[in-house]
Amino acid sequence: MNQPDKETKVQKKPKIESYDIAKSDETLHLAVDLAKFIKENRLYQNIQGKEYVNVEGWQYAGSRLGILPVVEHVVNISTDDEIKYQAKVNLLDMRSQLIVGAGFAICSNREQGKKYYQEFAIASMAQTRAIGKAYRNILAWVIRAAGYEPTPSEEMDYSGNEPAAKAKPAVPTEKKATMKSSTAEPVAEAAEKQEEQSGSVRYASAKQKEEIIRLLNNPTITRQEKTKMLLNINRFDEERAAQAIDKLKKVIEEREDGQSAAA
Numbered sequence: 001m002n003q004p005d006k007e008t009k010v011q012k013k014p015k016i017e018s019y020d021i022a023k024s025d026e027t028l029h030l031a032v033d034l035a036k037f038i039k040e041n042r043l044y045q046n047i048q049g050k051e052y053v054n055v056e057g058w059q060y061a062g063s064r065l066g067i068l069p070v071v072e073h074v075v076n077i078s079t080d081d082e083i084k085y086q087a088k089v090n091l092l093d094m095r096s097q098l099i100v101g102a103g104f105a106i107c108s109n110r111e112q113g114k115k116y117y118q119e120f121a122i123a124s125m126a127q128t129r130a131i132g133k134a135y136r137n138i139l140a141w142v143i144r145a146a147g148y149e150p151t152p153s154e155e156m157d158y159s160g161n162e163p164a165a166k167a168k169p170a171v172p173t174e175k176k177a178t179m180k181s182s183t184a185e186p187v188a189e190a191a192e193k194q195e196e197q198s199g200s201v202r203y204a205s206a207k208q209k210e211e212i213i214r215l216l217n218n219p220t221i222t223r224q225e226k227t228k229m230l231l232n233i234n235r236f237d238e239e240r241a242a243q244a245i246d247k248l249k250k251v252i253e254e255r256e257d258g259q260s261a262a263a
Contacts, residue, residue, distance in 0.1 A: 034064075041056075047153065052156055055131055055153075060230060063230045070089065075087070082109060082110055084108040084109070085108075088102065091134050101134050202237055204241035212233060213230075216248070221252070229244065
């Protein structure tokens with residue numbers, strides 16, 4: 001009797017493009033990949049002849065190591081005459097589910113070039129700086145190996161490094177203009193404070209980020225799609241993260257069905 005041959009399907013696990021920070025040879029390979037990625041996407045700032053990586057570049061390095069930032073808090077520490085926020089970010093190792101680093105940062109509208117920033121922008125910059133600082137604490141040597149300065153560009157005050165001009169003697173006829181400008185500034189600042197303030201945002205949870213990364217490692221997802229989402233993953237709130245997960249699942253299902261039909 002001829003028995004029909006049983007087809008045995010061997011399911012190959014999708015290759016996960018990630019590195020292990022505990023293995024020096026892998027992290028050196030990451031440095032090469034990182035240098036290329038940062039240069040191609042211009043994720044750096046040239047400050048006084050040196051190249052400093054933007055926070056998106058640090059996020060990319062962390063995501064390739066399976067280390068993601070989780071915002072612990074953004075605290076309003078403003079006073080009557082200053083808008084000021086403090087942020088703390090923890091780094092979560094997706095493999096071990098352990099906190100492997102942290103970073104604190106502060107942003108104020110008294111900083112150079114931020115006098116008329118709205119409150120939500122000050123809070124957002126504090127968070128951005130905290131993310132960069134957290135990654136810098138554990139990945140500075142990887143960024144250095146990639147050929148860049150080991151400090152996030154957001155920490156550099158490159159707009160106010162010029163020496164202050166010497167004050168000129170006051171001219172009597174200019175007193176009126178000076179008095180007008182001094183009274184106009186508080187009015188402008190008061191107007192800025194009345195702008196719409198950002199409400200409390202519930203950012204995507206670690207489980208949601210882990211699920212997004214797991215789906216992005218599916219072989220049907222292109223490298224370009226993966227990179228684009230990884231660069232924005234830390235801006236997702238819970239709702240946007242849930243939408244991204246649903247969309248990824250739908251895209252993967254459609255593409256896998258298409259491949260099966262073609263076969």
